[in-house]
Amino acid sequence: xxxxxxxxxxxxxxxxxxxxxxxxxxxxxxxxxxxxxxxxxxxxxxxxxxxxxxxxxxxxxxxxxxxxxxxxxxxxxxxxxxxxxxxxxxxxxxxxxxxxxxxxxxxxxxxxxxxxxxxxxxxxxxxxxxxxxxxxxxxxxxxxxxxxxxxxxxxxxxxxxxxxxxxxxxxxxxxxxxxxxxxxxxxxxxxxxxxxxxxxxxxxxxxxxxxxxxxxxxxxxxxxxxxxxxxxxxxxxxxxxxxxxxxxxxxxxxxxxxxxxxxxxxxxxxxxxxx
Numbered sequence: 001x002x003x004x005x006x007x008x009x010x011x012x013x014x015x016x017x018x019x020x021x022x023x024x025x026x027x028x029x030x031x032x033x034x035x036x037x038x039x040x041x042x043x044x045x046x047x048x049x050x051x052x053x054x055x056x057x058x059x060x061x062x063x064x065x066x067x068x069x070x071x072x073x074x075x076x077x078x079x080x081x082x083x084x085x086x087x088x089x090x091x092x093x094x095x096x097x098x099x100x101x102x103x104x105x106x107x108x109x110x111x112x113x114x115x116x117x118x119x120x121x122x123x124x125x126x127x128x129x130x131x132x133x134x135x136x137x138x139x140x141x142x143x144x145x146x147x148x149x150x151x152x153x154x155x156x157x158x159x160x161x162x163x164x165x166x167x168x169x170x171x172x173x174x175x176x177x178x179x180x181x182x183x184x185x186x187x188x189x190x191x192x193x194x195x196x197x198x199x200x201x202x203x204x205x206x207x208x209x210x211x212x213x214x215x216x217x218x219x220x221x222x223x224x225x226x227x228x229x230x231x232x233x234x235x236x237x238x239x240x241x242x243x244x245x246x247x248x249x250x251x252x253x254x255x256x257x258x259x260x261x262x263x264x265x266x267x268x269x270x271x272x273x274x275x
Contacts, residue, residue, distance in 0.1 A: 041087055043096060045079075045092075047095055047098075048075050052075075052079040056107070056108075060107035060155060063102060067091060104159070107155060111145065112196070113158065113196040114145050115148045120193065120196070121164065122182040123187050125179040126178065131168075135161075136160065145157055165196070188226060216235050216238075239252065240264065245257075246260040246273070
C-alpha cells in the first residue's frame, strides 16, 4: 500500500503498515506519559543563529534547512535582531540533520576561508593554472576568488577550493615564481591557519604585539618561518642595524630587495649597510 503521509507530518493517519506501526508506538508513549516528539527547536534556532553569524545568505540557509526562501528571510532577520524564534518540529529536525557547510546551489557564503586557502596554496608554489586543472573551476575564476576585495562567494566555489586545499596543503607546487610573489605580498602559508574560515588574522586580538624571539632569530638566519608584523619589523631592524644590505636581508626573509626597501621606508628604519 502506498504511503500518503506528508514529509515531516506527525499526525496524518496513513493506512500503510509502517505508518500504523509508528502511530501505535506513539500512542503507547502517550499512555505512559512519555514525549512523542523530541523537542530540538531550541538547538535548531541556535544553529540558525550560527549560520547567520557566519554570513550565510538566506538562500543558502533555505537550502540547508529545507525551507522556502521567504521563511529563511524571516529567520535570518529575526536572528540578526536577536529575536528568538521557535520553528516547527519537522523544520527543527531538518535543520539539525543539515550539513555544517553548503556545497552547492545558489546564495552566498563568506569568502574569507576561500581567499586564505588559495593564497596559502600559492605560497606553496601552486599557480592558478595548476589548480584549475585539478578542479572544475576556471583559472580566471580562481584568480578572482583569491582577491580579498570579494567578501562573498558561491558555495560550490568555496567547496571546490576547500577540497583542493585539503589535498594539496602539505605538498609543494611546481611554480617557484608564484610562491615568490605570494611571499613578497605577505600571504601566509597553510601552517599559519588551524581553520582558515575562523582563525583571526595575525595581528588581531593583540597577538601582533607578542614577539617570539626564537622565531625572530630563525628568520634572521634565513629559516622559512611565519612572522607577525611586529616580529618582521624586529627582524628587519636588527638585520639593518647589523649592516646587512637590502638584498641580503631580502634573501634571509625570502622577499626581494625592493620589498625590504618598501618595508624600511614605511617603518622608518635606516639602512646600516655601507657599500
